[in-house]
Amino acid sequence: MVHLSSFLLKNYHGGYVVIRLALAGHKQANRPFYRIVAAYNKRARDSKYIEQLGTYDPLPNIYNEKLVSFNFDRIKYWIGCGAHPTQSAAKLLGLAGFFPLHPMTITVAERQRAQTLQAETSTAEEDMREQSQKEADV
Amino acid sequence: MAALGAARCLFRSHSRVKNVQKSKHMLVKCGARTLCSGTKDTALSDDAKPQFTDPSVQDILTRITGLDLQKVFRPIKQELKPPTYKLMTDEQLEQATELATEQAKKLLKMPPVLQERKPIYDVLSVDKILAGTDTAKYVFTDITYNIPHRERFIVVRETDGTLRKANWEERDRLIQVYFPKEGRKLTAPLIFKEENLKMVFSQDRHEDVLDLCLVQFEPDSSEYIRVHAATYEDLDKHGKYELLRSTRHFGGMAWYLLNACRVDGLLVDMLKKELLQDAVSLVSLFHMVHPHSESAQEAANQQATGTDLLKIYAQKDSQRSGYIELALQAFEQLDAKSSAA
Numbered sequence: 151m152v153h154l155s156s157f158l159l160k161n162y163h164g165g166y167v168v169i170r171l172a173l174a175g176h177k178q179a180n181r182p183f184y185r186i187v188a189a190y191n192k193r194a195r196d197s198k199y200i201e202q203l204g205t206y207d208p209l210p211n212i213y214n215e216k217l218v219s220f221n222f223d224r225i226k227y228w229i230g231c232g233a234h235p236t237q238s239a240a241k242l243l244g245l246a247g248f249f250p251l252h253p254m255t256i257t258v259a260e261r262q263r264a265q266t267l268q269a270e271t272s273t274a275e276e277d278m279r280e281q282s283q284k285e286a287d288v
Numbered sequence: 289m290a291a292l293g294a295a296r297c298l299f300r301s302h303s304r305v306k307n308v309q310k311s312k313h314m315l316v317k318c319g320a321r322t323l324c325s326g327t328k329d330t331a332l333s334d335d336a337k338p339q340f341t342d343p344s345v346q347d348i349l350t351r352i353t354g355l356d357l358q359k360v361f362r363p364i365k366q367e368l369k370p371p372t373y374k375l376m377t378d379e380q381l382e383q384a385t386e387l388a389t390e391q392a393k394k395l396l397k398m399p400p401v402l403q404e405r406k407p408i409y410d411v412l413s414v415d416k417i418l419a420g421t422d423t424a425k426y427v428f429t430d431i432t433y434n435i436p437h438r439e440r441f442i443v444v445r446e447t448d449g450t451l452r453k454a455n456w457e458e459r460d461r462l463i464q465v466y467f468p469k470e471g472r473k474l475t476a477p478l479i480f481k482e483e484n485l486k487m488v489f490s491q492d493r494h495e496d497v498l499d500l501c502l503v504q505f506e507p508d509s510s511e512y513i514r515v516h517a518a519t520y521e522d523l524d525k526h527g528k529y530e531l532l533r534s535t536r537h538f539g540g541m542a543w544y545l546l547n548a549c550r551v552d553g554l555l556v557d558m559l560k561k562e563l564l565q566d567a568v569s570l571v572s573l574f575h576m577v578h579p580h581s582e583s584a585q586e587a588a589n590q591q592a593t594g595t596d597l598l599k600i601y602a603q604k605d606s607q608r609s610g611y612i613e614l615a616l617q618a619f620e621q622l623d624a625k626s627s628a629a
Contacts, residue, residue: 204431210423210424210425214423214424214425215424215425215426215427215444216424216425216426216427217427217429217462218426218427218428218429219428219429219430219431219466220428220429220430220431221431221432221433222430222432222441223432223434224432242426245426245428245445245451246426246428246443246445247412247413247428247443247445247451251415251418255418256417256418258421259417259418259420260417262421263420266420
């Protein structure tokens with residue numbers, strides 16, 4: 151008898167399909183590489199998925215590019231079947247232009263900008279204080 | 289998402305229209321043609337000018353390429369197999385040679401000669417909010433299997449937040465990453481640099497360079513056109529046309545020389561090898577490509593054929609008229625002797 155269990159994926163009670171990043175090649179330390187994957191929600195992050203929809207390499211290459219690939223045709227199919235993308239998958243799709251920009255991307259960008267501004271103003275204040283001190287000394 | 293789908297449909301149909309236009313109007317721009325000092329051509333409409341893919345042009349180019357079976361099927365680097373020997377009658381040998389000629393014609397199919405591709409400047413969106421959030425660019429490739437590589441979406445999100453389409457070099461590199469083609473490298477081999485090209489040409493390995501170039505680059509990339517131009521220039525300078533005869537690059541070389549109006553070297557070489565028919569067809573092709581030149585108009589007036597065409601060309605438009613006329617006289621003497629004897 152042919153074992154069909156690997157072909158027929160389990161039906162989970164109350165489970166749904168997600169589009170998420172799964173770590174690939176996890177036997178290699180300090181070299182992450184993600185697969186963009188349609189999987190059941192209840193499954194472990196790196197375990198059996200339904201279909202691979204792309205890749206994401208978080209480390210930039212010699213041209214300072216982070217390579218991301220998407221199989222838009224199949225992504226459209228799974229979204230049509232009711233799959234939910236996770237936050238990071240949605241952020242990547244937003245950066246790609248497929249989705250509108252994720253609100254957290256904008257929030258994080260604004261927070262970073264506020265922080266750099268604050269750092270600049272605080273360093274400017276310190277410089278001013280040093281200058282006034284030197285003048286006072288002289 | 290719907291907007292992207294609609295944009296993609298538009299992009300696909302537009303690029304199909306572009307492809308149709310490209311195949312009909314593949315032209316060599318006026319810049320190359322102004323090299324011809326003798327021709328006083330003004331504005332030739334695109335439709336009147338013969339293109340590389342016209343059946344008449346292709347016919348003539350295949351004829352002057354020649355069909356030397358020994359050279360086409362000479363040993364190339366393959367895995368070693370012991371040779372097979374067959375015992376055949378004369379008829380079977382003829383059939384086998386016919387099959388061989390068919391296959392040789394397929395092998396001699398000319399690679400395309402296209403205009404240099406225009407660079408891509410499309411910007412899809414500008415998001416100033418994202419400026420400074422990341423130190424590296426993101427490059428997004430669409431890996432759907434069924435779309436042709438020309439229509440694939442490859443976009444780059446820069447560090448300053450602009451989402452733009454990738455330019456041609458990035459496209460070629462990423463398509464090679466996700467859909468690798470045999471023999472193509474991610475970074476171009478060092479043989480295509482100027483100094484290395486010169487060394488390779490001194491070793492007479494023009495054909496290998498052209499084969500490598502064909503595998504590595506797209507036919508309308510600037511690198512491909514530059515390497516081919518350099519090869520043809522070197523061949524023309526040293527007169528080594530025999531290296532490319534009976535290979536698939538001969539037609540391309542002849543077309544390049546025709547458009548630059550420098551057919552004299554090739555013509556002289558043909559006359560030396562006593563290929564009179566080829567010389568005549570070359571001159572007729574020259575007249576097709578440059579119908580406003582003096583020799584073309586003269587020939588059209590006189591309805592000349594054969595050696596008369598060559599004489600007219602030698603008088604009017606060539607720089608080495610002396611040699612061509614001498615060779616023609618020699619041919620006529622030979623003809624007179626053979627008809628007398």
